[in-house]
Amino acid sequence: MxxxxxxxxxxxxxxxxxxxxxxxxxxxxxxxxxxEIRDNNHTPKDILKCAEMPESYQVEVNKGIKLAKxxxxxx
Numbered sequence: 001m002x003x004x005x006x007x008x009x010x011x012x013x014x015x016x017x018x019x020x021x022x023x024x025x026x027x028x029x030x031x032x033x034x035x036e037i038r039d040n041n042h043t044p045k046d047i048l049k050c051a052e053m054p055e056s057y058q059v060e061v062n063k064g065i066k067l068a069k070x071x072x073x074x075x
Contacts, residue, residue: 003042006033007050010061014053023060030064032073037065 001009010029017025030037030044037047044061048054 001033001036001040003040003046004050006036006042006047007052009033010047011051011053014051026057026060027064027067028073030061030066031068031071032064034065034068 010026013025013029014022036042037044044058044065045055047061048057
């Protein structure tokens with residue numbers, strides 16, 4: 001996936017999150033797309049820029065990427 005596609009997915013996940021669960025959706029994005037992000041050398045900063053979201057959310061994306069080693073999303 002391109003950085004623009006990842007940005008679009010992140011924005012959709014965030015915008016469609018139930019009230020109060022936006023941070024969890026950012027983490028889930030990092031978990032689901034960790035390999036895609038790592039394999040293509042994308043940075044959370046670039047993804048957030050494409051998603052038109054605050055740069056400060058890099059921390060949350062990185063948490064999800066790190067969690068990907070330990071968890072899998074439910075269907």
